Each structure stands twice: as structure tokens, then as C-alpha cells.
Amino acid sequence: MAGAKQNSGISAAVTWRKTGDEAVILNLETSEYYSLNETGTFIWELLAAGKPAARITEALSAEYGVTADQAAEDLADFLKDLSKLKILSRETAK
């Protein structure tokens, strides 16, 4: 599985591949790469498929049995990290 990032806010300089349970993301501009843990990979795949934040929160809450508030907070932290690392070029749609 590699590469899709339709309408997702993911920077054009970013390419990625899923291997086993983890996604590896490479920023071609900085030559830095990141490996995501299982939860990060779960969110990332939805993000890359262009899902809006509300849908991702719902899915996260259902998959990991956490409250919607907790899921929203985890997602917001994750997106903030990705933005700081310049993996996201803009905020994902709310």
C-alpha cells in the first residue's frame, strides 16, 4: 500500500508506504522520514484517503474504544505534530 493522499492536506513533498502495521512517511524536501505506530498509521490512512476530521474521530473512537472527546483530542495532537513536521501543508477539513 503506498502513496495515496487525495484531497487530504498532506504536503505534495510527502510520499509514504505502509509496511506491516506501520506507515513510513518520507518528506522529500527535508529527506527526513517518520515511522508511525499502529494508531498513527490508522489515522494516517484515513487522512490520506481524504476523510474529514469528524469521520476520523468517529473511526478512532470506535476502533480503540475511547470517548469521542478523547479521540478528538488525540487526533488534534497528531495533526499538530504533522503540521510542525511540515507533513501537512494545511489543516484538514473540520
Added chain:
Amino acid sequence: MAQRTPVKEQFSRLSPASRLALAVFRVRAAGKPAGIPGSLFLGLTSRCSLSCLHCKYRGGAGDLDLPYPLALAALREAAALGVPKAVFFGGEPLLYPRLAELAGAARDLGLFTELDTNGQELTFARARALARAGLSSVMVSLHSPSPEEHDRLCGRGTYQKAARALAAALKAGLVTYVSSCVFSAGPGERDLRGLLAFAKDSGAHGARFLPYSPRAGASRLPAALAAALRREDPAGFAGTCLARGRRGCAAQRADILYLGPSGDLRACPYALAGLGSLRRGTLAAALRRCGRAARGPVRPCQKRA
């Protein structure tokens, strides 16, 4: 949720696909379970387009191709075990009819894919097609910086074609290495310096120096070569069978596993003793035998059993 690592600067000239493959390889290699080799070598065919004077397979290797389903089964098991890299080996792997398809299958399994070639058939068009199919890296055999000496070993005109293959692999954005056999018992530092300078000047990303050992009996060459490289190449541009700060050669550390064209498994392509057949067993079973068989002072390329 994210772990971050910068990719070495020397790899910035690679195609995006090769850079991503390298990043995936580094992540998988770092997380590799204990006892799992870093590379599975697939001896795709015993056929070769050359008949190099020093080749251990010269004259007696026959005319065998590794059956495609067996190659695929090996790649699937290797990926499931956590092996990060598949090396397409021979004979000459460019003569294997389904090489591109196999490279794509290995890439899709998350394996870093490398081609170990004499380079004679590797044009830019072929390198680009293989890169598009799923190949990430090429290792081209060039045994001397002197065209005359290389041609003496491998045949007239082979140096020029191998040098062209190196340039083609680099232009196709592949991770590119020079692979050289080193012969002398105490590696002449002048020769080693020449090989290192040549590999660096070619623009390759690194080099691999293989100690050429006699068919049987202990040889000091692997250790002498590693020691000479520590002196001549402190930055580690070139690698050899013995890694810095590690005990034993790659085969003794069970860091490689070789599957030959007949389905035979060995601790290294040059190991004299076998570890069984994939037709009747699994890679995991061979690895258990490999751990037991590879220990000891004599390297597997010098020991019959």
C-alpha cells in the same frame, strides 16, 4: 505516534521511489527481530553471460533457473519473518525472465530490492524499467580500476559495459554500489586505495569488497581485508563480510540467507555446506540450522560441513 530520522545526505540524488524504499528499509532493519537475517539472497539462475576467471561457479554451475513460485514463496516467508531486504543474485540475475515481476512482488511485500549484476546487459532503459517495476538498488561488479585488469578477469570489453551499467543505475535514480572481489592474501593497500577512489569517483553511493577465498581451508583474507578497510576507509564508504565492531562474518552472524536455483539453502552464496532445501522445508527451519552450523572459527565459504 511518529518517530523521526533524517536520511543520509549522500542519498539525496535518488529517485523518490528509491528514497522511500530506503526509508522503509531503515525502519524495517531497525525493528528486525533477533536471529532474523538482514538479507535474503535469491540465486535466480545459474546461467551467466560471462565466464570470469575467478568465479566459483565457473564451468560447473549448469543451466538452472529458480522456479518463480518458489522464489515468490521465499519472498513471502522472508517478509513475514521480518527480513528487510531481498538481493537478486546469480549467475547473472538479469538473465532471469521474470526479474521485473519478482522485484515488484518483493517491493509490494515491503522488502528493499537489490540487484547484484555483472552489468553487461544493464542499459539505462533496462535500469529505468526495473526501477519502475520495483527495484531500488543495483550492485555492479567491477573488479579493478584498471580496464585491462578487469577485462583480463572477465573478458574483453566487459569493463566498459560494467562502467556504463553503473552510470545507467545512477541515472535511473537507484541506490548504486560497486562490488569488487579482492584477491591478494594481504590486501595491497595501493590496490585497495585504487578501488576505493574508483568507486567514489564513479558517483556510487557505496562499495562492497568481497574477500576472494580459496575453495576450502582457513584464510586470513576476510579479516585482513576488514582491517585494511578500517585504515583506508574510516568513514565506512565500503563494506565487507566482516562488519566493524561485530564478531564473525555476515554468514557466521546469520545476517544473510541464500536460496539457490535448485531450492538449496545456504548461510551465504559462497558457503560450501548446505542447510537443506526450500522444496522440503521453510526458511525458518534453515535459519535454525544456520545458527548452529555457522558458529566456529572457520568461515562457511571455507568449511565443507
